[in-house]
Amino acid sequence: MKDVENISSMMAELGQRARAAAKVLATAPAEAKTRALNAAADALWAARAEVIAENAKDLEFGRDKGLSDAMMDRLMLDEARIQGICDGLRSVAGQDDPVGAVMAEWDRPSGLHIQRVRTPLGVIGVIYESRPNVTADAGALCLKAGNAVILRGGSESFHSSRAIHAALAAGLREAGLPEDAVQLVPTRDRAAVSEMLTMTDYIDVIVPRGGKGLVGLVQREARVPVFAHLEGIVHVYVDAAADADKAMRVVMNAKTRRTGICGAAECLLIHRDQLAGLGTEIVKALLAAGVEVRGDAAIQEIEGVVPATDADWGTEFLDSIIAARVVDDLDEAITYISDHHSQHTDCIITEDDGAAAEFFARLDSAILMRNASTQFADGGEFGMGAEIGIATGKMHARGPVGAEQLTSFKYLVVGDGAIRK
Amino acid sequence: MKDVENISSMMAELGQRARAAAKVLATAPAEAKTRALNAAADALWAARAEVIAENAKDLEFGRDKGLSDAMMDRLMLDEARIQGICDGLRSVAGQDDPVGAVMAEWDRPSGLHIQRVRTPLGVIGVIYESRPNVTADAGALCLKAGNAVILRGGSESFHSSRAIHAALAAGLREAGLPEDAVQLVPTRDRAAVSEMLTMTDYIDVIVPRGGKGLVGLVQREARVPVFAHLEGIVHVYVDAAADADKAMRVVMNAKTRRTGICGAAECLLIHRDQLAGLGTEIVKALLAAGVEVRGDAAIQEIEGVVPATDADWGTEFLDSIIAARVVDDLDEAITYISDHHSQHTDCIITEDDGAAAEFFARLDSAILMRNASTQFADGGEFGMGAEIGIATGKMHARGPVGAEQLTSFKYLVVGDGAIRK
Known part of the structure; x- marks a missing residue:
């Protein structure tokens, strides 16, 4: 009980920090976000030896836990894979910034000029399982779209994700953006997942990436809106x-x-x-x-x-x-x-x-x-750069979810003293 | 307890019928939907005397209940207002059909041609309060977008909504479309609302239109995704x-x-x-x-x-x-x-x-x-024809919600034997 209360207050603190960071991110210049992502790639590459050392701890944990060969392979990081993660960060950095893009504009007989403009969603919660590269991919896409993100990686990749997250934080610092823009839940306790699913004050949407266990938990417990990612049957x-x-x-x-x-x-x-x-x-x-x-x-x-x-x-x-x-x-x-x-x-x-x-x-x-x-069926193959997953729900985001799908929009209406009859 | 069980099974039956109708609607020709809406306008106009007589029962109920003058005014129907509702139906009928519209298309170096195409959402649940015209507006917009809809009007407008719904049903019959495409919950029992909010198997999205009581209920109980419609502060x-x-x-x-x-x-x-x-x-x-x-x-x-x-x-x-x-x-x-x-x-x-x-x-x-x-701030003033409301959430639909916002999309990918390297 004590632990759950502690986790609850810890998650609320993460949420408050994410909200504050999201306010800054929402109006951050495109260049700052690009710089943060490129700097994160530099930092990750520079820290590759440490990342591989941290990954070794996860591999040992996995072996003790008796993970299958396929799961151990997903978990494993070497120089080539870290290079791949760095390339992914640079690729997202190089994409067009979706925030502020005018999706449509038109004039009305009343004299109004109406624009529909892309805006960030706010705070995104990403819950995923063993692949440590999701830490970088999801963090980068959320940041690109001007969102703060709370990442909750699988317990198997705990140390690897922390090491990758440190590189993202370094990139944010270098670009003068709040480090709280990308936070990693610092516990393996599953109570943190249940907490995220109900943090409606602090999280605007949950992106769950995982197997049947996670999907079931999300369906039962989520109060926060979810971008459903079911299996690929x-x-x-x-x-x-x-x-x-x-x-x-x-x-x-x-x-x-x-x-x-x-x-x-x-x-x-x-x-x-x-x-x-x-x-x-x-x-x-x-x-x-x-x-x-x-x-x-x-x-x-x-x-x-x-x-x-x-x-x-x-x-x-x-x-x-x-x-x-x-x-x-x-x-x-x-x-x-x-x-x-x-x-x-x-x-x-x-x-x-x-x-x-x-x-x-x-x-x-x-x-x-x-x-x-x-x-x-892949965001890269669709030409979207990277993806956070393939959404199978019908609401908001569907198919490959890239930075553009992690945005909302608002209408900007300009008159010259126009009043309604 | 008995009553709630009955309502639960009644609502499940409505849901099953809506699902079946939604399958037909999803591929119904644009002309059939247009015809249904124009025929509904004809039927409503022809039945205006009955509608006004049914409305009189609601007004009497409202007076007994001590509704405010403003609420009584919202409830009241006369020939001019029925004419307005008929005009609204014809206006939605005359809009472009959103279903099947190609939102974007592009080619990939792999030889794939990719299209992003609008599709219906499925089954929409609309929960609203006293204005009887919402029965027609919401029914028409959902139908236009190829969705089946379950309408739950306020208890004050019970008889008026039933009379308007009968005209919509007549229009569907005349166009050879399933009557179950537009269903009205046939009870004033509020348990039906709670039921709708949790019918994840049968309803894809809830559109709540109402005051703080309804908004609070939706926030507490909804398991179905919601297009939030908060107050306009x-x-x-x-x-x-x-x-x-x-x-x-x-x-x-x-x-x-x-x-x-x-x-x-x-x-x-x-x-x-x-x-x-x-x-x-x-x-x-x-x-x-x-x-x-x-x-x-x-x-x-x-x-x-x-x-x-x-x-x-x-x-x-x-x-x-x-x-x-x-x-x-x-x-x-x-x-x-x-x-x-x-x-x-x-x-x-x-x-x-x-x-x-x-x-x-x-x-x-x-x-x-x-x-x-x-x-x-109005769908008509924005040039969207009609609106089901002004969404204040950030997901999927935002601002004035017209037929286009009541759709989802899918990707259609065509190759010529293309395989991935």
């Missing part, structure tokens, strides 16, 4: 009118390029007319590439396919596994996907413009693709 | 560099044109240098127009001004009352407004471009005005 549908070569290339890339990212394909739907030829070839190619194919009754006929269970449909494997089933037509494909996807990314392979249009119209995924790998 | 600041004529015109219009709307001025700030001349003239003009001026110590010196109490600062009077105080400079004005406004609409009267720029930059109201009456 990504479907690829090979239509009756699919081109064989495109289908093979796209499915293989969508599943096997990297299996652990949210844009990786998790379920393959094959039109019944394609099953005997192209469909079988694709399944065989997946098996040959070492992918475990969990099929429905029809696909189980192909040698090497294992039977799918109910739990395999609508599941994010994030592994070298794919569920596969046959559908009778486009309508069945769309209905099935509607019932099983997470509104993240879904794809149709077809040469039929009508089928593509129907797929695009009837599904309401954040990203819909035609004849392109779902692994393109 | 609207400030007008007469700067040192104000033009006397513009200041007089704008302040008088902002306060007295209509006192019961959310854009009406509630607090007047006068720069100390203006107090002796222009400031005193404005206060005298307000008094002469029958406005009660509640002043700070300096303004109390003017004859007829009554002393303001602490409760008068940051208060929405919605009446012929204004709080008034003197500030030493622009900085004090901005700080005071930041601490007391509701981020709705605030105005500066000045000829000084620097002062206006600082006012615009440092305040984060949804609408900021210069030398223009705050009574222009």
